[in-house]
Amino acid sequence: MTAMPISYNQHIRRFQSLIALLVLCIVLSVLTDKFFTAANGLNVLKQVAVNICIATGMTLIVLTGGIDLSVGSVLALCGAFTAGLLQNGIAIPSADLFIGFTILGAVLVSVIAGALLGLFNGFVITSFKVPPFVATLAMLTIARGFTMLYTGGHPISNLGSGFAFIGTGSIIGIPVPVWIATAVVLLAVFITQKTRLGRYIYAIGGNEIAAKLSGIRINRVKLMVYSIGAALAALGGVIVTSRLDSAQPNAGISYELDAIAAVVIGGTSLTGGKGSVWGTVIGAIIIGVLNNGLVLLNVSPFWQQVVKGGVILLAVVIDKIGEKKE
Amino acid sequence: MIVARNISKKFSGVTALANINLELHPGVVNAIIGENGAGKSTLMKIFSGVHTQYEGEILFNGKPVKFSNSREAEEAGIAIIHQELNLVPYLSIAENIFLGREITNTIGLLDKKQMNEKTTALLGRLNFKEAPDTKIAALKVGQQQLVEIARALYSNASVIIMDEPTSAISDKEVDNLFSIIRQLKSEGKTVVYISHKLKELFTIADRYIVLRDGATIDAGSVQSVSQDELIQKMTGRKLTLEKSERVLTEAAKLLSVKNINLRHPLIPARKIVSNISFDLHEGEILGLYGLMGAGRTELMETIFGLHPKTASGEVIVNGRLTIIKSPANAIRAGIALVPEDRKLQGLILDQTIDSNISITVLKKIQQWGIVLSAQKEKELSNNYIARLAIKTASGKTKVKNLSGGNQQKIVLAKWLATHPRIFLMDEPTRGIDINAKTEIYRLMRSLAAEGMGIIMVSSELPEILSVSDRILVMCEGELTASIPVAKASEEIILKYAIHKN
CATH class of the missing domain: 3.40.50.300 (P-loop containing nucleotide triphosphate hydrolases)
Incomplete structure (x- = not known):
């Protein structure tokens, strides 16, 4: 057996988003002396932590060839739900019952609620063969509507300093959201690279028919990834709510687009089967660094959007050129 | 006339063509024969501008040419009729023939009348009586092929390459196709005919070129060779399998x-x-x-x-x-099932040999009940690569880069793994x-x-x-x-x- 035949070109492709990130960092370090500092680095990571959580879940979904547009709304609903549980608990007057929630309890219940919303997405997609785009588009509206109903359109605030630790605290100098995102990423990398579920995800995205004929229970895997994706969006909701000490009914609007952008910049194919969680993490950090750098350079917010869009295009175009060469 | 000199082509390290030298003559049906994986399709894709990365030189009517896409080849006069026909099913015959080179009137709108008339004339040349506005989807495969040929005639191609043209058509349609090929020949066109049905070659071809393992083995006049000799040249050995005499109806x-x-x-x-x-x-x-x-x-x-x-x-x-x-x-x-279409149903083409083989038995290569062991996967896959003599550099090669026979062996391997x-x-x-x-x-x-x-x-x-x-x-x-x-x-x-x- 000879060694694995990987061309120079393939090596470059594997690391191209990492290279882009490094180049971006070097350029920003030269242009502004505020960029390359530990404080600013942590600041960027803290800002991208929520997107990393959501985008990691999105990666699993996109790898199967699907998409989830509802993550922003799920984030808002579950954030509001967490705040509501903490503040009011669940009261059932008819049964003379009141359930109060500890912080951990509220967080767990909300994340499970998020998973159930994702399970519903998956159910619609697998049972009725509704395209993921449409099914989750519907959920985007439905979950936002429920958020409004639940909050009455008003923020739920003053959730206590203990809860605020999740979004604003630090452990050994590193913000808690960064710890959470790191844990999520490591778990997702483990699942995708080292477990059967991970293989099945790639197999379904690579060739769904072949995967089915190989005995893989396609629907089960899809239910799983949509549930994980929405649970991670709910976790994002917890972090956002905690950081602001307030659940905003219009939180998370257009977050799905940032998550998809991170996935795409990270080199995951929207048709499924190709890509990685690491790529998505780098994609999310690229977006974060770009936002941060443009602010430091005093670029107008309007231009920031133009630049971000341009980077997404560039990433995809470079990827396509590489694919052709291969 | 097309002359190929020392054409070589590799796909990620695997040699597909090795120093091909051949000549394709005008006014003649040139048959290119060889087993699947011999390199016929790859070579044709080079002639027709689909593959642009290769070594060697192509001379077309004496001048060196290098096409950078299939359009350039088409404009130079080389048309290829693929095994999988390239037609848009819900457009009409005329719309397909003029796809990408529509005739427009003075204000830039489509001149349907003129296109339909020209189509009728083209179809007439092929003895194919069908209205030009018939949708492709309504035609049989053999008729669709005629539309492809009409397309090639319209582009005034001087070289027409047909890749396994009779693989999906009836005997009657084959006869019709052959009479059209004879007509093209008499018009002085270079017809390149790829097939592994030897009987047909003796009916239609004038010259033969045998490819084996990506190299030209022999070429000559069809009259001067016998079927057995051709098989010998194609395979290097003969298919020998004794007819079974076993009766197993008594077995469990x-x-x-x-x-x-x-x-x-x-x-x-x-x-x-x-x-x-x-x-x-x-x-x-x-x-x-x-x-x-x-x-x-x-x-x-x-x-x-x-x-x-x-x-x-x-x-x-x-x-x-x-x-x-x-x-x-x-x-x-x-129970295991090797499906009918290995690319569509059997394999994940973008993934490696290892992960294609292990997909059915991932539980068996787990450690501690959850973690997939790369080591066990490699052992599993290497075992089948050796047992089925799968030709590859390693188990990390992507399945899409293998020949049909090796791909099919992967499908067999992934099922044998389930015992x-x-x-x-x-x-x-x-x-x-x-x-x-x-x-x-x-x-x-x-x-x-x-x-x-x-x-x-x-x-x-x-x-x-x-x-x-x-x-x-x-x-x-x-x-x-x-x-x-x-x-x-x-x-x-x-x-x-x-x-x-």
Whole structure:
């Protein structure tokens, strides 16, 4: 057996988003002396932590060839739900019952609620063969509507300093959201690279028919990834709510687009089967660094959007050129 | 005239073409023959501008050319008619012929009238009487081919390459195609005819060029060579397999199916598979023959649990009634299925050999109940690469870079890894070369000798006759015959495949 035949070109492709990130960092370090500092680095990571959580879940979904547009709304609903549980608990007057929630309890219940919303997405997609785009588009509206109903359109605030630790605290100098995102990423990398579920995800995205004929229970895997994706969006909701000490009914609007952008910049194919969680993490950090750098350079917010869009295009175009060469 | 000098081409380290030298003459039918994987299609894709990265030189009418896309080749006068036809099904004949080179009137709108008239004239030249506004979807494959030829005629191509043009058309359509080829020849065009049906070549071709393992082996006049000589040149050795004389009806029954029915998913009154019952014995190779649409593939799919909602009937595995509602159920019952179309149904082309083989048995390569072991996966895959003589640099090669025969071996490997007792194989040797075919036949025989039961669906009568112990014949969804191979002949099988008893 000879060694694995990987061309120079393939090596470059594997690391191209990492290279882009490094180049971006070097350029920003030269242009502004505020960029390359530990404080600013942590600041960027803290800002991208929520997107990393959501985008990691999105990666699993996109790898199967699907998409989830509802993550922003799920984030808002579950954030509001967490705040509501903490503040009011669940009261059932008819049964003379009141359930109060500890912080951990509220967080767990909300994340499970998020998973159930994702399970519903998956159910619609697998049972009725509704395209993921449409099914989750519907959920985007439905979950936002429920958020409004639940909050009455008003923020739920003053959730206590203990809860605020999740979004604003630090452990050994590193913000808690960064710890959470790191844990999520490591778990997702483990699942995708080292477990059967991970293989099945790639197999379904690579060739769904072949995967089915190989005995893989396609629907089960899809239910799983949509549930994980929405649970991670709910976790994002917890972090956002905690950081602001307030659940905003219009939180998370257009977050799905940032998550998809991170996935795409990270080199995951929207048709499924190709890509990685690491790529998505780098994609999310690229977006974060770009936002941060443009602010430091005093670029107008309007231009920031133009630049971000341009980077997404560039990433995809470079990827396509590489694919052709291969 | 096209002259190729020292053309070489590699796909990620695997040599597809090695120093090809050949000449294609005008006014002549040049047959390029060779087994699958010999490099015929790759070479044609270089001539027609599909592959642009290669070594060597092409001279077209004396001048060196290098096309950077298929349009450039087409403009230079080289047209290729692919095996998988390149037509848009819901556009008309005329719209397809003029696709990308529409005729417009003075204000820039489509001049449908003129295009339809020209189409009628082109079709007339091919003796094909069909209205120019007929949709492609309404045409038979043979007729669609004529549209492709009309397209080539319109572009005034001087070289027309046909890749396996008779693989999907009827005998009558073949005759028609041949008369058109003769006409093209008489007009002085260079016809390049790729096929592995040798009989046809002797009817239509003037010159032959034999490719083997990516190299030119021989070329010459068809008149000066015999069929046996050509086979010798193509394969280097002959297909030899003794007809089975085994009778296994006394052996233990591995699989019995009783009254299998499969309803049409949209028309409930129609049956795709109708009341089929048969037994498969230990160590038996059962050949399943039928014409297109006889329901063979659907019967295999039904046994494998792919039609849980529309099928009925009993499946008895090892004497036990078994409910199979999904492929996962079937695998647990010890059944494996090599599907009809390996690229569409059998493989994940973008993934490595290792992960394609292990996909069916991931549980077995787990450590500590959850983590996949790269080491165990490699051992598994290397074992089958060696056992099935899969030609590859390593298990990390992507499956899409392998030849058809090697790809099919991967499909076999991923199923052998599940250690099936019952192996359903739907066209296991379709589109692969004779050497790989022989290897697969030998493998089937040795698996059967170990006690495995195999059902092989095939459209090739010689294959059915040389591999099977017993032959089942289907016609329009029904089982019409079950014959021991000793009593079978091509005529008898065909009789049952065509006429109901």
